[in-house]
Amino acid sequence: MTESKIDPTTGLLDRYSCLQLAAELVDLAVENDQPLAVLWIDLDRFKQINESFGYDGGDNIISVVADRLSERVKDKVKIGRISADEFICLGDNLDIEKAEKLGAEIMRAIELPLTMGDFKIRLTASMGIAVLEPEESASEFLERADWSKNTAKKLGGNRYVISGSELVPSHMGIINAREELEVEYLLHTALDNGGLQLHYQPILDFKGNVLSVEGLMRCTVNGKNIPPVRFFPVAEVSGLIVRLGEWSLLQGTRQALHLSKAGLSTTVSINVSRGQLSDVRFAQALHAAIILASVKPQLIELELSESLFMDDSDVVQTNLRTIRDMGVSLAIDNFGTGFSCLANLKDIPATKLKLGRAFIMALPEDRRAMSVVKAMVQLGKDLGMTVIAEGVETKEQMEALRELAVDGIQGYYYAKPMDVDTLSTWLTDRGAHESK
Numbered sequence: 438m439t440e441s442k443i444d445p446t447t448g449l450l451d452r453y454s455c456l457q458l459a460a461e462l463v464d465l466a467v468e469n470d471q472p473l474a475v476l477w478i479d480l481d482r483f484k485q486i487n488e489s490f491g492y493d494g495g496d497n498i499i500s501v502v503a504d505r506l507s508e509r510v511k512d513k514v515k516i517g518r519i520s521a522d523e524f525i526c527l528g529d530n531l532d533i534e535k536a537e538k539l540g541a542e543i544m545r546a547i548e549l550p551l552t553m554g555d556f557k558i559r560l561t562a563s564m565g566i567a568v569l570e571p572e573e574s575a576s577e578f579l580e581r582a583d584w585s586k587n588t589a590k591k592l593g594g595n596r597y598v599i600s601g602s603e604l605v606p607s608h609m610g611i612i613n614a615r616e617e618l619e620v621e622y623l624l625h626t627a628l629d630n631g632g633l634q635l636h637y638q639p640i641l642d643f644k645g646n647v648l649s650v651e652g653l654m655r656c657t658v659n660g661k662n663i664p665p666v667r668f669f670p671v672a673e674v675s676g677l678i679v680r681l682g683e684w685s686l687l688q689g690t691r692q693a694l695h696l697s698k699a700g701l702s703t704t705v706s707i708n709v710s711r712g713q714l715s716d717v718r719f720a721q722a723l724h725a726a727i728i729l730a731s732v733k734p735q736l737i738e739l740e741l742s743e744s745l746f747m748d749d750s751d752v753v754q755t756n757l758r759t760i761r762d763m764g765v766s767l768a769i770d771n772f773g774t775g776f777s778c779l780a781n782l783k784d785i786p787a788t789k790l791k792l793g794r795a796f797i798m799a800l801p802e803d804r805r806a807m808s809v810v811k812a813m814v815q816l817g818k819d820l821g822m823t824v825i826a827e828g829v830e831t832k833e834q835m836e837a838l839r840e841l842a843v844d845g846i847q848g849y850y851y852a853k854p855m856d857v858d859t860l861s862t863w864l865t866d867r868g869a870h871e872s873k
Contacts, residue, residue: 442454443736444517444518446496446499446500446503446518447499447500447503447518448503449503449507449516449517449518449524450515450516450517450518451517451518451519452518452519452520453515454517454521455518455527456526456529456575456579457605458515458517458527459525459527459575459578459579460575462515462527462529462575463573463574463575463578463857465529465567466529466569467569471529472529472530472531472532472533472568472569472580472646473527473528473529473530473531473568473569474514474527474528474531474532474533474535474536474566474567474568474569475525475526475527475528475566475567475578475579475582476514476525476526476528476536476539476540476543476564476566476582476597477519477523477524477525477564477565477567477579477582477583477585477586478506478523478525478526478543478547478562478563478564478568478586479522479523479562479563479564479586479590480499480502480522480523480526480528480547480560480561480562480673481560481561481562481563481590481594481595481675481676482594482617482618482674482675483495483521483522483833485617485618485620486498486558486602487589487851489618490553492556494553495522497553498551498553498560499518499521499522501551502524502547502560503516503518505546505547505549506524506543506546506547508546509524509542509543510539510543510545511624512531512738513528513531513539514526514527514528514539515527515528516616522747523586525579525582526539526543528672530567532568533566533599536566536568537566537597537599539699540564540566540597541597542565543562544561544562544595544596544597547561547562548560548561548625548829549804550622550625553604556619557622558618558619558622559621559622559625561594561595561621561675561676562594562595563585563586563587563589563590563594563595563596563597563598563858564585564586564589564596564597564598565581565582565583565586565587565588565589565597565598565599565600566583566585566597566598566599566600567579567581567582567585567599567600568600576865577673581600582600583716584598584600585599586598586599591676591710592676592715593609593673593674593676593678593679593712594674594675594676595675595676595677596676596679605729605769607775613642617671617674619672620663620667620668621671621675621677623656623658623661623663623668624656624663624668624671624672624675624677624681625677626658627656627657627658628677628681632656632657632658633654633655633656633681633684633688634654634655634656634657634856635652635653635654635655635688635689635692635719635857636652636653636655636854636856637650637651637652637692637705637854637855637856637857637860638650638651638801638847638848638852638853638854638855639703639707639847639851639852639860639863639864640652640825640845640846641845641847641851641852642844642845643835643839643845643846643847645867647702647703647864647867648703648704648823648825648845649704649705649706649738649842650703650704650705650706651705651706651708651740651847652685652688652689652692652705652706652707652708653665653708653854654681654685655854656710658670659855667778673710674714676712677715678710678712679710679712679713679716681710682708682709682710682712682713683713683722683726685707685708686707686722686723686726687726687729687730689706689707689726689737690705690707690727690729690730690732690734690737691730692705692811692857693705693730693732693733693736693737694730694732694736695857695861696706696861696864697724697732697733697736699861699865699867701861701864703864704735704736704737704738704766705736705737705738706738706739706740706768706788707737707738707739707740708739708740708741709739709740709741709745711744711745711748714741714748714752714753714756714757715748715750715752715753716752719756720756720759720763723739723760723763723765724763727763727765733764734763734764735764735765735766735781737765737766738766738767738768738789739760739765739766739767739768740767740769740770740791741767741768741770741787742769742771743768743769743770743771746767746769746785746786748765751761755788758786761786766788766789767786767787767788767789767823768788768789768790768791768825769785769787769789769790769791770791771791771793771794771827772790772791772792772793772817774815779828782816782820783820785820787822788821788822788823788826789822789825790813790817790820790822790823790824790825790845791824791825791826791827791847792810792813792814792824792825792826792827792831793827793828793844794827794828794848796809796810796813797810797826797827797828797829797834797838797848798828798830798834800833800834800837800838801833801834801836801837807837807841810826810838810841810843811841814841814842814843818842823844823845824843824844824845825837825843825844825845825846825847826843826846826847826848827848828847828848829845829846829847829848829849829850829851830849830850830851831850832849834850835850
C-alpha cells in the first residue's frame with residue numbers, strides 16, 4: 438500500500454486512504470480467494486451532538502468513538518474515518534458470520550455511556566455490513582455497505598443491516614436536540630435498571646363487563662416520570678422502539694397469565710410499533726414471549742395503527758398473517774385519524790376497531806361528529822368487528838356512544854390506567870372472575 442494519510446482528529450486513516458485500502462484489499466481477496474468484509478458505521482443524530490456541545494465537543498466525542506473502535510477491533514480489521522461522523526472497518530478473511538459478530542461488538546462499544554462535563558449521553562450508530570461478491574469492484578463493494586447503512590438509519594438507527602436484507606424504512610418525531618439526547622439516555626437507563634412499567638386501562642361494555650385491558654408504557658428514572666409524549670418520539674428515532682416493544686410483549690404476556698391464574702377473565706392488549714412489525718424477527722419474538730409466559734395466545738391482542746395494516750411490504754404482511762395463525766387477535770388503533778383507503782378495510786385481518794379520541798371529544802354536542810362516528814360504527818360492525826371508543830371521559834359521551842351502538846368504551850370515565858396490583862384489586866372488586 439502507498440503511504441497512508443492520517444485523520445488528525447482520530448489518528449485513523451482518512452477518507453482517501455480508506456478508499457485506497459479498500460481497492461487493495463479487494464484485489465488481494467480476489468487473488469487469494471478469501472472473504473472480505475466492510476462495516477460502514479454512521480453515528481446516529483450527530484447533528485444534535487454538535488448543536489448541544491459545539492464542534493469542539495463533537496470532535497472530542499468522535500475521538501472517543503475512534504478509541505473505542507480501535508480498542509474493540511484491535512488487529513482484526515483496518516479502521517478509517519470516511520467522513521465527519523462515519524467510519525469504516527475493513528476485514529480480510531472475514532466472512533458474514535464473523536462480520537456480524539464484530540458488528541454487534543462494535544455497536545455495544547459505541548453504546549457505552551459518555552460524559553461531557555456534568556452531562557451524560559448514550560450514543561448509538563447505524564451500520565451497514567457487506568461481504569465482497571464475485572467480480573465486484575471496490576466501489577460497488579463499498580456502495581452496498583453504504584446503502585445498507587442508510588437503510589439502518591432510515592429504520593430508526595441503533596441497528597445494523599446486512600447487505601441484501603434491507604427493509605422498508607420508517608421514522609418519526611423531533612424534539613429539542615439536547616432534550617432528545619437526555620431522554621435517550623434515560624430510556625437506556627430505564628431498560629437496563631427496571632425503570633419501565635406497564636399500566637393497564639380496562640375496556641368495558643355498557644353492562645360493566647371487562648372486555649380487555651390495554652397495556653400502556655410508563656417510564657420512571659431516579660424517581661422522575663418521563664411522559665410517553667416525550668419518550669416515544671425519541672424511541673422511534675433512536676431505534677429503541679424495538680427494544681421497548683419486545684419488553685412490552687414479555688410483560689404483557691406475563692400479566693395475561695397472572696390474571697388467568699387468578700381467575701380473572703380478560704384479554705391483555707399490547708401496542709406494536711411500525712419498527713417492530715417491519716422486523717423479520719417480530720413473529721418469532723411474539724411466539725417466544727407467549728411460550729415463555731405459558732399463556733394462551735387467545736388471551737393476547739395486538740394493537741396496530743391503521744396505516745400498518747395498509748403497509749403492503751412482504752415483511753409486514755407476513756407478520757400479520759403469522760400473528761393471526763398463532764391465534765392472537767388484532768385491533769385497529771385510533772381508527773379514523775389516518776389515511777386508509779376504505780376499499781382496503783375488507784382485507785384487514787383485524788377483529789376490533791378502536792375509534793380515535795379526537796372524534797369522541799366532540800360528542801354529543803357536535804352533531805356532525807355524531808354522524809361520522811355512527812358511520813364508522815356501522816362500517817366496523819358490517820365487517821364483523823367489535824367497535825371500541827377511546828378517550829371517553831364524561832357521562833354524556835358514554836350515553837351518546839351507547840345510543841350509537843358502540844360495543845365498548847375505554848377512558849377515564851370508568852378507569853384510569855393502573856399498575857398491576859391495582860388492576861387485580863379493581864377487577865376482583867368488579868367480580869370479573871371467570872364463571873365456574
